[in-house]
């Protein structure tokens with residue numbers, strides 16, 4: 001093979017660029033224009049196949065979140081997401097991350113992404129219940145799916161397709177970006193023995209869980225994170241839930257309320273989201289869309305791993321160092337709360353046809369994986385349960 005033919009076969013013409021064209025200098029005019037046209041065509045085809053490699057187009061994006069600055073895993077995970085996208089794309093997407101309040105108020109995240117003020121955001125779907133009730137099944141459902149179940153629903157059970165359908169009218173594209181795992185039931189100033197103990201109880205608990213507590217006679221108080229500790233310490237609040245041991249330890253709640261209850265029936269596997277403005281997402285070449293999707297999925301796994309590891313270590317510290325009174329909610333109380341949760345979910349599902357569609361799909365999927373979970377994860381945990389000691 002002649003050298004010129006070899007080069008032409010081994011390298012795309014677009015990469016050879018001017019050098020390829022220079023070799024045509026000695027040809028006749030007609031032949032030259034034909035060959036230049038062929039090269040230009042090849043260049044165009046090459047651009048189609050790998051546009052950003054050829055054009056080196058870069059995207060400068062902004063991201064807002066619902067999280068306070070430096071909040072472990074939630075805000076730091078979002079910053080990690082941006083960094084990983086930059087690395088995976090070779091610097092073709094640069095996302096500047098703003099914590100809650102730095103660019104827009106935390107709960108304006110969805111609107112800012114929806115109207116294109118920013119290209120992307122991070123939060124949790126239950127914050128947007130005021131937009132449309134159907135969003136509430138995509139973050140935390142009382143007595144709903146755990147992290148493993150939620151991921152199975154999103155990736156392999158049609159959940160993400162439904163989520164996309166719910167966000168589409170708002171020009172927003174969702175992806176799971178994290179999961180807290182099972183949260184804790186909360187910090188209580190008194191022992192909780194029966195469902196009647198919720199009567200008149202002032203508790204900070206947001207979302208659907210709050211509606212269940214209200215159904216049990218409790219008073220739901222919503223406070224910004226920074227005001228919870230003092231309110232609990234002074235008795236303005238009788239109880240609060242937050243996240244899990246890692247984040248709860250950081251808030252110092254053990255100094256304000258002696259009883260730490262489990263499990264977090266109200267948030268059994270809260271999904272965190274990354275959301276993209278639809279137009280911005282669709283304007284990207286396919287390879288960059290794939291990078292965003294892949295890094296979101298990677299961050300989802302990373303986040304759950306951080307929660308599992310961090311919660312395990314923090315729980316040990318709460319038990320051994322701070323002598324926290326760790327207690328399980330009584331089974332009868334769980335049965336009562338579960339009945340109330342069922343009513344709350346039905347009520348929300350009746351609010352509009354999309355909410356009904358999502359609720360029914362979620363319920364059906366949960367029933368399927370629930371039976372499997374009973375003979376797999378649940379049975380296994382029961383087998384090894386006596387090997388663990390909550391006393392450290």
Ligand code: CA
Nearest residue numbers: 183242243267
């Ligand atoms: Ca929570």
